[in-house]
Amino acid sequence: MANHCNELQDLDLSKNLKLTDHSLYTLGLGYPNLTKLNISGCSTFCDGVVEDLADHYQNLRVLNFYGCVRTATDMALKAIGFYCNRMQTINLGWCDKIGDEGVMSLSYSCLDLRALDIGGCILITGKTCVLVYVSNVFS
Numbered sequence: 001m002a003n004h005c006n007e008l009q010d011l012d013l014s015k016n017l018k019l020t021d022h023s024l025y026t027l028g029l030g031y032p033n034l035t036k037l038n039i040s041g042c043s044t045f046c047d048g049v050v051e052d053l054a055d056h057y058q059n060l061r062v063l064n065f066y067g068c069v070r071t072a073t074d075m076a077l078k079a080i081g082f083y084c085n086r087m088q089t090i091n092l093g094w095c096d097k098i099g100d101e102g103v104m105s106l107s108y109s110c111l112d113l114r115a116l117d118i119g120g121c122i123l124i125t126g127k128t129c130v131l132v133y134v135s136n137v138f139s
Helices: 021-030 048-056 074-083 100-109 126-137
Strands: 010-012 036-038 062-064 089-091 115-117
Touching: 021 048, 048 074, 074 100, 100 115, 100 126
Parallel strands: 010 036, 036 062, 062 089, 089 115
Antiparallel strands: none
16 A cells, blocks of 8 residues: 555554554555554554654654553654654543653644643643643743
8 A cells, every 4th residue: 555655644543453563664664745643542562663653754743642552652752753843733642651751852842733632641740731831832
């Protein structure tokens, strides 16, 4: 599929329980123009593959990680902030391994961030929520 859809911009792989690190990495090589990726509910791959994806999907503007409890970590958010700094919308709802450090890194790196869902992220403190708000209001 990746060999024939080079112009694909929107990819929804949500709730795909058979998605592995290797399959996700391989998909990352085939869609250089991807701007929107939904991998919500996919919990079978690790956070290390996110750095590879972010490096290949530098045009990403919208990312849905909702419920990716194994994948969405502070390390993953740092990689997204570094490689995908034009991110506008990211859903991290119920990703319980995300903490203050990852959210702050994402907030400082993605200056065009317009929507950030961190509902159910129990490691994020109120202080970080205030700092994210202030950094986006006054940037």
